[in-house]
Amino acid sequence: MNVFKDFEAKIVTALEQMVAAGELPAGLDFARITVEPPRDASHGDVSTNAAMVLAKPAGKPPRAIAEALVARLKGMDAVTEASVAGPGFVNLRIDAGWWLTRMADILTAGDAYGESKLGAGRRVNVEFVSANPTGPMHVGHTRGAVVGDVLARLLAKVGYDVTREYYINDAGAQVDVLARSAYLRYREALGETVTIPEGLYPGDYLKPVGQALKDQDGDRWLQAEEGEWLPYFRSFTVARMMVMIKQDLVLLGVEHDVFSSEKAVVDAGAVDTALKALEDQGLIYTGVLEPPKGKKPEDWEPRPQTLFRATQFGDDVDRPLKKSDGSWTYFANDIAYHYDKFRRSGELLIDVLGADHGGYVKRMQAAVTAITGGKGALDVKICQLVNLLDDGQPVKMSKRAGRFVTLRDIVEEVGAGVVRFIMLTRRNDQTLDFDLVKVTEKSKENPVFYVQYAHARCHSVLRHAEEAGYVLDAAGLAAAPLSRLDADEEVALVKLMLSFPRTVEAAAEAHEPHRIAFYLYDLASAFHGLWNKGKDDASMRFLIEGDAELTRARLALITAVAQVIAAGLHILGVEPVKEMR
Helix, strand or coil: CCHHHHHHHHHHHHHHHHHHCCCCCCCCCCCCCCEECCCCHHHCCEEECHHHHHHHHHCCCHHHHHHHHHHHHCCCCCEEEEEEECCCEEEEEECHHHHHHHHHHHHHHHHHCCCCCCCCCCEEEEECCCCCCCCCCEHHHHHHHHHHHHHHHHHHHCCCEEEEEEEECCCCHHHHHHHHHHHHHHHHHCCCCCCCCCCCCCCHHHHHHHHHHHHHHCCCCCCCCHHHHHHHHHHHHHHHHHHHHHHHHHHCCCCCCEEEEHHHHHHCCHHHHHHHHHHHCCCEEEECCCCCCCCCCCCCCCCCEEEECHHHHCCCCCEECECCCCCECHHHHHHHHHHHHHHHHCCEEEEEEEHHHHHHHHHHHHHHHHHCCCCCEEEEEEECCEEEEECCEECCCECCCCECCEHHHHHHHHCHHHHHHHCCCCCCCCCEEEECCHHHCCCCCCHHHHHHHHHHHHHHHHHHHHHCCCCCCHHHHHCCCHHHCCCHHHHHHHHHHHCHHHHHHHHHHHCCCHHHHHHHHHHHHHHHHHHHHHHHCHHHCCCCCCCHHHHHHHHHHHHHHHHHHHHHHHHHCCCCCCCCC
16 A cells, blocks of 8 residues: 555666666665655655665765666656756656546555555564552553554554553552552541551542442451551552553553563562573673762762673663662563563563653663563653643642542543544653643644544535435545546645555654654645635535536545545544534
């Protein structure tokens, strides 16, 4: 479906002909050649860097290679112009009729449009959300949930075998704090008046947990020592929190295939197994780290530590694996977990993490490279903060006081589709403003409305066409006289739609799901522009009285637009609407 892959194949064929003719040396690697739309549409329809990529290994000036390539491409079907630009780019202009003919691909593909075999069934593990099981999902978690889910959908669209995973951080001190907080709510349910001290979780969401413990166990734990009740309260409360978290995620349209427990990883001895593998490679040693950069902290005490040779794999410093009390660090646990993921889910691992994990990336990538013997690759997508606003004013939140805006609050306020789309209107590494008023505005400035409005407008025209007696089946529309679409705006819209499969593949390869949201806004803008042109010029309307052939061609165009928008929204996990209400 990726028409640019078709051009790439033809360009590679031309290069192979140049090799056969002695114009280029044998043995050249064509893998780094790119074929894509030029950044400036005035330069043409297709651009390739082939000449510049091949210049050094071929021992020839890039423009000389480009000119020889242009000479061969000029004779290619549908190429109306081939030229050399700048240091050696080759630009092609393609006949408008060729683009219009290929629009039939969209109509016949239907919901499958944009799918590809790029992933070739390779396994990939996308770990996302992985919020501590200590309370409800809040607005900050929402962004990572959407980015991870849409990235998984995107990779599946292009042929990867995707595992969606949630890592439950249930082995750290925070779950002991959670258990103690739940114990106070348990005592409260038994009739005591309790005060939540500093350092515990004060949220009312733990009151039902305390009540459930009271209903199940009565006063069994009231006089017990902490050592007796803590493990039980910990496991009970974590389980209850995970039920709540899963329900919230489903409300957002997010589901995971696997939930992995940090405690289970540790209890199974996976940390010892993983670190022994590193030790056998000579990658663990006892040493003393240098003080942190800058002024030496007052509490810094140089001491021998068990260290991983992270600097051998690109990290800034070697990393401790044991705490001063002899227990494993969180990093050691994470090494074992990632090694487990690698063995279960394949060589490509993707972690979608929050803004506070920026310093974690290098060390974890170093560990994955080391523990997998270079076979595994880890990409970490950091999701920056979400600023929650209400008509431009910041929404005050206080986790300390137990008051914060939850994922459920946001979804129930504006809808899951709106939340999902807006969370992708910025790159994941950029801060995002989420304004509860602006995301529901009916204006061009609200991208989710603008895209859905384009889809609804398409279906409005199609309903009128059916009422007028037009048959709108895919095969019939694909056979419409598409050459009648000769307005520049119509041809430009077709070109944009035919770039969708390439956009999907590029977004999947870069692990950047926001590209789909950006593309949909551009497509909606192009469509609305064509719609508005019809308001001023009756000949540009979609239903032309007395010209059934042109009407059929334009109905095919509208159907294709609706299909591409729907395909893009499905990747985003957003339901396309046929009517605006």
